[in-house]
Amino acid sequence: MDIELVKFMFILTVMSLYLNFAITLYGVVAKVNLVKKLIALTILQDTVNVFTVLIGYRLWRPGLILQPPALTDMNPTPEIIKDFVERSVDPLPQAFVLTAIVIGLAVTLFLTTIVLHVNYHFKTVNVDEIGGMKRRYIHEEAV
Amino acid sequence: MLRDIIFVTLLIIIALALSYLTYLGGLGDLPPQDIRLIARSYLNLTYNQGVNWLWAASPEAVTAIVWDYRGLDTLFETVVFYGAILAALTVFRGVSKLPDRIVSVGLSVVVKRTMAIVTLAILTVAASTALHGHLTPGGGFQGGAIASVAPLLLIVVFGKQLFVEKKVSYNKLLTLRNASLGLLSLSTVALLIYGLATNEIGYIFQNQAKALSTLSYPSHMLDVPLGGTLFFLNVFEFLAVTSGFTLVFTLLLSSEEVILKEFEGEEYGY
Amino acid sequence: MMDYVDLVFLMMGITAVISVSFTFLAVKTKDLMHAVIFSSVQSIAYALVYFLLMAPDIVLVYVAVSVGIYPLILILVVKRVGRFEVTA
Amino acid sequence: MNDLSVGLTTVLPTVVAFLLPLLTLRFKSRALYASITTATTLAVWLLTLVNFMKVFKGEVLTYAFGGWPPPLGIVYVVDMLNGVLGFLAATLFLLASVYTFWYFGRIESGHEWLSTLTLVLLSGVLGCLYTGDLFNFFVMLEVLSISSYALVAFFRRRKWAIEASMAYSFIGALATMLFFFGVIFIYASFGTVNMADLITKAHAIPELGSNPLERWSGTCPGSWCYGNVFISSALAIAFMLWALNFEAGIFPNNYWMPSAYAESPTPASALFAGIVDKVGTYGVLRLFITVFTAYGSTLMFSVGGFPFRDFVLIVLSTLGLVTGYLGALLMFPQRNVKRLLTYSTISHIGIIFTAFSAFLSHVSPEASAEALAGVMLHMVTHAFGEFLLFVGLGTLSVVVGSTNLARMSGLRGRYPLLIASIILGFLSLLGVIPLAGFFSKYVIFTALINAGLPVHGISIVLISGISALGYFKVIYTLMVSEGSGVTPRETRLYIPTGITVLLAALLIILGVLLTQSSFINPLMEHSRELMSVNGLLKYVDAVNNLSTLLGGA
Amino acid sequence: MASLLEWTLVLVGQALITVGVFCDLVASISMLRFPNFYTRLHAATVGSIGGAFVPIVGVALVAAGSEFLGVYRWFLSGASLVIAFVELLLAGAGSHALARATHRSRAAPVQPVIVDQLEEDRGKGEV
Amino acid sequence: MKRLFKSLIPTLLSFLIYVIYTGSLRVYDIVTGLVVAAVVGALTSSLIIEDWRKSLDVRRLAHLLKFAVRYFLIDEVRAHMLVIKLGLSPKLGLRPAIVKMPIKTRNDYGITLVSLSITNTPGTVVVDLNKEKGNIYVHWIYATTTVPEESYREVSEVFDEYALRIFE
Known part of the structure; x- marks a missing residue:
């Protein structure tokens, strides 16, 4: 194992994820088109999940036999389980991510319906234009 | 241009700062060789008959965590998905009752015939993914997500009137969806109800027998481990997700004229 | 000599860099249809990262959701709202 | 030990919400939907009442789902703080579902979806309040959020309702996602997401150590913590607080509130103002008085000689002050009653956040406990008052067919009881002496003065003074102005009047009770305990015992 | 100890995967060199049949010959075969659907082309 | 009864896919496979099967297998060689053309088989087709001829004959 390469690649991965995070955060906050915001939001969710x-x-660990990180035996002995624990990755974050992906999908479905409705009502999906209309409406209501 | 450069610089600075903080805050420059102790506990317990008051009877640790150890999360994750579909039904209410006028011919005969066979393959593979969720990677939601690609492709390839011809109605889908969700929630509380009826200890989401409770779902069926509730929950989740997706797609793909007609006029109520 | 771990990390790093470039393109482009396509390419890169991180459960759901369902509904939305992003 | 009354509170409404749409395919009866919702909320109300009684006696209730010992499974923990809020939530949901018996006749369509979404919202709110697990908190926050988005967009033919839902949901999705990111930092560093487990790991107090929990998740600080726990606690708090502040509607995250509350159906906006915005506040409270306390938690690391936790709290309370002033100032120009009430909610949440400055580490424990009691009291009185006003003025809006304040004048002769109780509600929010609202504000005020923060204390009085302008504008219109010539559509308003009168009576009774030392002393005792190491010990021990019991041999 | 049959399976599978890699390389080179959309579709076919179908079958063979996979051995092998089957169907249908839609909507130039009998027949109204 | 026969082939196909995908023959897999196959077969039978009598003919299946072996071993390899040579040759000698080819089979599945076979061999892609007249329009990357009948013999005659034997 070339430790320098592995370190470099790992840090590169983490930094790439944060760059994605920053770019998509900008996309969600600063882009005016709702569809663009939606796309950026899905990528942001994925980034957090990764x-x-x-x-x-x-x-x-060096010297570990190449084996799938799962139980390959349906009637495991304690030794097999011990071996499995030694080579398997952490399952809890994966369970979290599974939950988070479904939640993200649900939210995206909702946002899609809302974007479609905004388009039906305002004939635009540009938040700046909608904000202008809203300011005018609130002004009329208040006077 | 200058604005862009400033902006990109800012983004890179944010990313670098966060990476540095994360690096200091625990990730380090290499993943650790050992996993967290709680993960070791999960891996140790999930299919360990030696500790059978704390096992989940499933060799698949992720599915065991998703549906058993942290089953409540997953139930409410299903509720979130249900809520999204409820939201779609709420804002599209009225649309499903109107006749849909789009008639599209779909794609060419080659694509139609191929897609019919591929649909069969997709549905079979999805069902297998769901039914083996407690044995191999996969599970109810994965199966549902795979299966729901099939109706979407069918709508694209054959046109939306296919569902009308095959009598796949809004009410049928809603019934299937809510019935499977009802059965899902019922199987999570079944042992509790049984325990209350027979005056024994039972818990919400109980699967195998616990230290204080002797009630248990079967841990094996035929010749494979069953994982108790995991099997039932995967099956019901599969049905619920497939029908829910199909419901939302049919709503989202309603033609624009129909929807706009439904939105005419002001709504009364405050 | 490169062994398994090196290969995994090498692929992970390269895929992550590719994903950054496609994210940038997806956020930058004015054509929404292109943005959808770039984002799904980006999703494929992430699916590969999930696979390298030994998360087969997630790959199964992620491929179906992010490469199958998201682009389809987003293309539907883009078809309805118009293809180009207009900055007034 | 393993109290079923805690576990069923969220599962019961969920099951009913799953089954209700099946009934709607067969039976098209509005009264049936309302009855089912009411029956469910009544059952939940009884359960939370049982919890509240037990908690008030000083117990800490727990429920482990699936019978799993705590750090492995999800556990619900109810102490005084969330016991009170859970009971409050169930009460308001019960009243809201009784209100729908009247309200369902006044909307065109979507009755079944309104009922179902209300039930989903109920399970979301109670789950957020009762859970003892941070990741579960995130999931329940999403349940709450998605049903709120749908309820805001309920009148889908009104374009501003859709716009309000859009503004809420886009940033809401982002905020909850960042909450998840924060939870991940906690897990990465401490190796657990269970709150009790986290308490033992985040504190360097030896007596908080817990063998039963650490059996599964390891000891910390020690071999099972990764990296620098201080920095990751700070990062986690930074991400989580944004989501919570967004839900609570603290400046600068309050821009979505007025439109969302004004455009949603009346029962929903009453619930939003009454309890949903308290969930974010509760989350912040839980994080700062239970998880990351001043007793040597990991968040107390010093930045230039100043504890980081205090720095965060000062920022929060400053934002609270800004929010309070902003809400109070923007209230007066509003003509839309629902918008006016929303700004009142914003200013009251600001007052609550201002009181957080009394939790600084150098403030005496006595003053902190007093502030906590004040915050809890204010949450209750504000929830009752705001719910009353939303129901009352929302009913009047339905009756006159507009939310414009000018059109509500001249109704005092027609609905005397309703108008009288609305005015009592306003006076309580304002803080007039015999009513409950005065005492909650007074307790916060004295706590802040005792804590040596006179600016914050006096600001509360000033905020009340400024908001009085807005309140008296409504009272003047209702009481003094001549009729606008609008003929109301209905004559009898039995159910809305009943609800508002009941709540007004509750406000008066609570006000009278609060003058009695036999009522106020136990409350102070409870909040003193919640703020002390003893309270932490009690919280951790309850979970510990459960873990020992279920962990087996 | 792996038997001769298993060794053969693994070796043949790896040979197929190598063929797949080669096909993918050629496909991407052709993708760059070919002049227009329709000709590039042929390069894509090389990528999807030679570069995807063949190596997936190879993976199936390798998995069938790997004993250490335990219960996953035949699962991986069979799943690969099913995926190869679906890939075979979808690659053709996809290429055809793309070509058809592109020609109908005239989204891409057909030139360079020797003769376009489809355009001629469409002019006559036969298609 | 008719529906049962009609869904027999889809059910068998689904069961086959299920068992291959699962990769084991435990009792659990057989039982769940049968249930799934029955449901999926019933759901998709009306999309897949037109004439159930034809679908139960064993000789047609034998022809299909024979065709599959020939197709993968001869046609695919030859076509790949051609396109790889074209793509790698220093001078790009392409002769692209869209050529009309009249085919004899009229059956939907026959047309599908011919079209998929043609499209899946590199070098030829079916662009469009006319079902009634039996014409397919093939984009051919190295067209040796542009006369419909000659190009039919060159490209699609083999597939067409097998399609006739299998599906007509």
Whole structure:
């Protein structure tokens, strides 16, 4: 194992994830088109999820036999389980991510319906234009 | 141009700062060789018959965590998904009752025939993913997500009137969806109800027998481990997700004229 | 000599860099249809990262959701709201 | 030990919400939907009442789902703080579902979806309040959020309702996602997401150590903590607080509130103002008085000789002050009653956040406990008052067919009881002496003065003074102005009047009770305990015992 | 100890995967060199049949010959075969659907082309 | 009864896919496979099967297998060679053309089989087709001829004959 390469690549991965995070955060906050915001939001969710799984990753110990990180026996002995624990990655972040992906999907479905409705009502999906209309409406209401 | 450069610089600075903080805050420059102790506990317990008051009877640790150890999270994750579909039904209410006028011919005969066979393959593979969720990677939601690609492709390839011809109605889908959700929630509280009826200890989301409770779902069926509730929950989740997705797609793909007609006029009520 | 771990990390790093470039393109482009396509390419890169991180459960759901369902509904939305992003 | 009354509170409404749409395919009866919702909320109300009684006696209730010992499974923990709020939530939901018996006749369509979404919202709110697990908190926050988005967009033919839902949901999705990111930092560093486990790991107090929990998740500080726990606590808090402040509606995250509350259906906006915005406040409270306390938690690391936790709290209370002034100032120009009430909610949440400055580490424990009691009291009185006003003025809006304040004048002869109780509600929010609102504000005021923060204390009085302008504008219109010539559509308003009168009576009774030392002393005792190491010990021990019991041999 | 059959399976599978890699390389080179959309579709076919179908079958063979996979051995092998089957169907249908839609909407130039009998027949109204 | 026969082939196909995908023959897999196959077969039978009598003919299946072997071993390899040579040759000698080819089979599945076979061999892509007249329009990357009948013999005759034997 070339430790320098692995370190470099790992840090590169983490920094890439944060760059994605920053770019998409900008996309969600600063872009005026709702569809663009939606796309950026989905990528942001995915980035957070990848980061979560990365948290649970483990470095393979040198000398470990190449085996799938799962129980390959339906009637395991304590030794097999011990071996399995030694080579498997952290399952809890994966369970979190599974939940988070479904939640993100649900929210995205809702946002899609809302974007469609905004388009039906305002004939535009530009938040600046909608904000202008809203200011005028509130002004009329208040006077 | 200058604005862009400032902006990109800012983003890179944010990313670098966060990376540095994360690096200091625990991730380090390499993933650790050991996992957290709680993960070791999960991996140790999930299919360990030696500790059978704390096992989940499933060799798949992720599915065991998703549906058993942290089953409540997953139930409410299903509720979030249900809420999204409820929201779609709420804002599209009225649309499903109107006749839909789009008639599209779909794609060419080659694509139609191929897609019919591929649909069969997709549905079979999805069902297998769901039914083996407690044995191999996969599970109810994964199966549902795979299966729901099939109706979407069918709508694209055959046109939306296919569902009308095959009598796949809004009410049928809603019934299937809510019935499977009801069964899902019922199977999570079944042992509690049984325990209350027979005056024994039972818990919400109980799967295998626990230290204080002897009630248990079967841990094996035929010749494979069953994972108790995991099997039932995966099956019901599969049905619920598939029908829910199909419901939302049919709503989202309603033609624009129909929707706009439904939105005419002001709504009364405050 | 490169062994398994090196290969995993090498692929992970390269994929992550690719994903950054596609994210940038997806946020930058004015054509929403292109943005959808770039974002799904980006999703494929993430699916590969999930696979390298030994998360097969997530790959199964992620591929179906992010490469199958998201682009389809987003293309539907783009078809309805117009293809180009207009900055007034 | 394992109290079923805690566990069923969220599962019961969920099951009913799953089954209700099946009934709607067969039976098209509005009264049936309202009855089912009411029956469910009544059952939940009884459960939370049981919890509240037990908690008031000093117990800490727990429920482990699936019978798993705590750090492995999810556990609900109810102490005084969330016991009170859970009971309050169930009460308001019960009243809201009784209100729908009247309200369902006044909307065109979507009755079944309104009922179902209300039930989903109920399970979301109670789950957020009762859970003892940070990741579960995130999931429940999403349940709460998605049903709120849908309820805001309920009148889908009104374009401003859709716009309000859009503004709420886009940033709401971002905020909850960042909450998840924060939880991940906690897990990465401490190796647990269970709150009790986290308390033992985040504190360097030896007696908080817990063997049963650490059996599964390890000891910390020690071999099972990763990296620098101080920095990751700070990062986690930074991400989580944004989501919570967004839900609570603290400046600068309050821009979505007026439109969202004004455009949603009346029962929903009453619930939003009454309890949903308290969930964010509760989250912040839980994080700062239970998880990361002043007793040597990891968040107390010093930045230039100043504890980081105090720095965060000062920022929060300053934002609270700004919010309070902003809400009070913007209230007066509003003509839309629902918008006016929303700004009142914003200013009251600001007052509550201002009181957080009394939790600084150098403030005496006595003053902190007093502030906590004040915050809890104010949450209750504000929830009752705001719910009353939303129901009352929302009913009047339905009756006159507009939310414009000018059109509500001249109704005092027609609905005397309703108008009288609305005015009592306003006076309580303002803080007039015999009513409950005065005492909650007074307790916060004295706590802040005792804590040596006179600016914050006096600001509360000033905020009340400024908001009085807005309140008296409404009272003047209702009481003094001549009729606008609008003929109301209905004559009898039994159910809305009943609810508002009941709440007004509650406000008066609570006000009278608060003058009695036999009522105020136990409350102070409870909040003193919540703020002390003893309270932490009690919280951790309850979970510990559960873990020992269920962990087996 | 792996038997001869298993060794053969693994070796043949790896040979197929190598063929797949080669096909993918050629496909991407052709993708760059070919002049227009329709000709590039042929390069894509090389990528999807030679570069995807063949190596997936190879993966199936390798998995079938790897004993250490335990219960996952036949699962991975069979799943690969099913995926190869679906890939075979979808690659053709996808290429055809793309070509058809592109030609109908005239989204891409057909030139350079020797003869376009489809355009001629469409002019006559036969298609 | 008719529906049962109609869904027999889809059910068998689904069961086959299920068992291959699962990769094991435990009792659990057989039982769940049968249930799934029955449901999926019933759901998709009306999309897949037109004439159930034809679908139960074993000889047609034998022809299909024979065709599959020939297709993968001969046609695919030859076509790949051609396109790889074209793509790598220093001078890009392409002769692209869209050529009309009249085919004999009229059956939907026959047309599908011919079209998929043609499209899946590199070098030829079916662009459009006319079902009634039996014409397919093939984009051919190295067209040796542009006369419909000759190009039919060159490209699609083999597939067409097998399609006739399998599906007509």
